[in-house]
Amino acid sequence: MGITGLFLISFLMVHCFLNSLIFINDGGETFNLGAEFMAKNWVIRAMEIVLFGGLLWHIIQAAVLTRENKKARPVAYAASNPSANSKWYSRSMGLLGTILLIFLIIHLRHFWVVSRFTDEITSGKETLFNEMKEVFSQLWVVILYCLAMVSLGYHLLHGFKSAFQTLGWNHVKYNSMIEKIGVIISIVLPVLFAAMPIAIYMGLIK
Amino acid sequence: MSGNMNLTLKVWRQKNKNAEGKLVNYQVKDISPDMSFLEMIDVLNEQLIVKGDEPIAFDHDCREGICGMCSLYINGRPHGPKDRITTCQLHMRSFEDGQTITIEPWRAASFPIVKDLVVDRSAFDRIIASGGYVSVNTGNAQDANSLPIGKEDADLSFAAAACIGCGACVAACKNASAMLFVSAKVSQLALLPQGQPERYLRVHNMVAKMDEEGFGNCTNTGACEAECPKGISLSNIARLNRDFFVAGIASDN
Structure with missing residues (x-):
């Protein structure tokens, strides 16, 4: 769980960084460039398969x-x-993870399926940025995404430091640093992710 | 006497391993706040014997917090509401007059109930027998003194060796995992030169035995450390994980 968990966190960081490009507020120009790079780079395409493998392995391990x-x-x-x-969240990782899985299915349907299995974006008819604006114009989606990010925050709050303990990467010199980084990650990532649907819904991103 | 307490007890009664058990209500009167928890049960048992009822079976031995025999899951916590003590070190002043106290045995598939509040913890003995020892002749006292051991390592080893094998870690863990116990028994030897020759074989065998005995998996909730009467540290589990990883990839066994 530790290795797959940390791997998934590393994905979240890249995902969060790229999506935060919408906050430049240039009509999605930079964001679309980033999205295009991710869609066309073969290394990223290969990593996508590894990512789904990692996610699946994380879920299988959790079930076992x-x-x-x-x-x-x-x-x-x-x-x-x-x-x-x-702490309640350390005992509720399965519940928090299940909420995240349900969210993830809806989230993949919103963006991944559209960009990968339809020609909407590859044909140039539509951009991922416009897709985002359209999806996040619905209030229920914004609320769902925010709730899922609360789950993510607590999942990471236990998961990050727990991964280091499981892997035995533990040392008095670094323990407090690991703990602090874990808290920072569990706040920054979900807050940034949640800010995206909120900002778009409120019309702050043009 | 003034200040004495009347209490309602809900005690798990079970005739034997295979019988159905249930919580039974008892009233105890005039309990001194200076009594230990086990003495309070002694008082109740005297009453039951006088009435001709079967006394409550519970584990106890030294009654000074060093043997690890006393157990009891009291009001939802192993060894009751106080930290860093065993049940024999728990006094009735930690409770209030008129309070209802629920007393249950350790609950784990690997700790089958023998009778009432007594559970069979021999799974721990079998884990120790699978590797929690050194096979070298360690000599006499002066031989130990002639081996230079760093103060930090000696202290860490000693802190791990404080484990009394009571099973509170298993009882507290939502997964009934024995990782804190096993990690303490692995660490006390892994930190000393005498433990080195069998270091990786030991961790491999003890973890295999722990799994075979049916204990759950560690999900790092930290409940074991919080409830351990001897304050065994979670860092021992990290050491166990590290050694287990090395045993898996780099040792001969």
Whole structure:
């Protein structure tokens, strides 16, 4: 889970950086350039396959772990006070991840399917930027994306530092740094991602 | 006496391993706040014996917090509401007059219930037997003293060796994982020169045994560290993971 998790975080960073190009507010010119580069570069195309493999592996591992862990405690406690010893989001990674998976299916339908399996964008009829403006003109989409980003924030808040622990990359000199970077990533990435639909819906991005 | 307490207890009663168990309500009166939790159960058991009922079976031995025998999941936490203590070190002053206290056994597939609140923790013994030892003759006291060991390593090893094998980590973990226990038993030897010859074989065998015994997987919630009466650190789990990784890619076994 650690390796695949960190790999997926590295993807999120690239994704977030490229999409943040819309904040330049130049009518999507720079953003479209970036999108075109990503669509045509063969290295990126190959990485797309690795990315889906990584995502699938992350999900399979989670399913296997959850099954084994449920089996390890067949009878639940009658009285339980888990908040006394651990954070709710560290115990709810499966739930947060499921919310993210549902969001991801809708999100892929919105953008990935349109750009990869229709000729809308490749034919030059439409740009990804315009697609974004159209999708984010619907209020329910904006709300869904924001809620998903809250899930992402908490998922990363546990996931980032947990990955280092799982991989044994742990040292008194670097532990506090890992913790801080984890907190920063879990705030910056979801906030930037959520700002995109909000800004477009409010008409701040022309 | 003034200040004494009346309490309602909900205690898990189960005749044997295969019987159905259930929570049974008991009233205890005039409990001194200076009693230990186990002494309070002793009082209840005296009452039950006088009435001709079966006393509640529970694990206990040294009653001074060093043997790891006492267990009990009290009001949703292993060893009760206080940190860094065992149940025998828990006093009734940590509760309030009139309170209802739920007492359950450790819950894990790998810790089957023997009777009432007693669980079979021999899975831990089998993990130790699979590699938690050194096969070299370590000599006498002066031989140990002649081996130079860094103060930091000695301290870390000693802190890991403080584990009393009570199983609170498994009880607290939402996955019933034994990683904190196994990591302490791996670390206490991995940090010392005497542990080096079998270092990677040990971690490999002990983790294999842990999985075979049916404990869950570690998802790093940290509940074990928070509930450990001896303050065993999560950094031991990171060391276990590191050694396990090295054992997987670079050792002969």
